[in-house]
Amino acid sequence: MSENNLTVVGDSCAEGRGGMVRADGSFAGFVVQIATILGISGATLNLGSFGATTQDVVDRQLPVALANPAPLTGVIVGGNDLVTSYEPERFRRNLRHIYASLVSPGRLVFTTNWPNIPDKLPGLPESFRAVLRARFAEANDYLDTLVDEFDLVCLDLVNAPICADPVMWCPDGMHPSPAGHQLIGTALADLIDEVRTVRVTQTR
Numbered sequence: 775m776s777e778n779n780l781t782v783v784g785d786s787c788a789e790g791r792g793g794m795v796r797a798d799g800s801f802a803g804f805v806v807q808i809a810t811i812l813g814i815s816g817a818t819l820n821l822g823s824f825g826a827t828t829q830d831v832v833d834r835q836l837p838v839a840l841a842n843p844a845p846l847t848g849v850i851v852g853g854n855d856l857v858t859s860y861e862p863e864r865f866r867r868n869l870r871h872i873y874a875s876l877v878s879p880g881r882l883v884f885t886t887n888w889p890n891i892p893d894k895l896p897g898l899p900e901s902f903r904a905v906l907r908a909r910f911a912e913a914n915d916y917l918d919t920l921v922d923e924f925d926l927v928c929l930d931l932v933n934a935p936i937c938a939d940p941v942m943w944c945p946d947g948m949h950p951s952p953a954g955h956q957l958i959g960t961a962l963a964d965l966i967d968e969v970r971t972v973r974v975t976q977t978r
Contacts, residue, residue, distance in 0.1 A: 846881075
């Protein structure tokens, strides 16, 4: 069983797609930014992959994450479910299973809610855009219940004013731009640091 300081499961946003491409072809996305700000080096496992759904995380990534436990664990997944393969019951069941499996004493689990992707996707008929808005709103409502139930650290991207800035997003409307990854990573690192400080204070 290897020891990591940071493990992340999820989709291409977790992978870092849209961020700067490094010499080895990997993406310097917000997970890299988190690791840099928090001083994590050489012990980061990012399982995020392009096109991954919650089912992919359950089937393929979660077993690896559980075999490589880390005190700081991220879950960034669900956008592909909502846009391309939405089955509400499966979606909710998978999310609950992912968080219930990862949450344990001494482990901080972080995530984000889903920002206003429907209005950023290019070329959609307005009727389908409205369907997506309803899906995203429903998903965020459900995530709120999981955040409370499992004491997750959740960055609110729905209400963050910066998320309305086009500079945050790639032209595809789905992925953060390099600037977006940097801003999200910085915000997540600051939030994680704040929560850690509060929890340490509460245990004294």
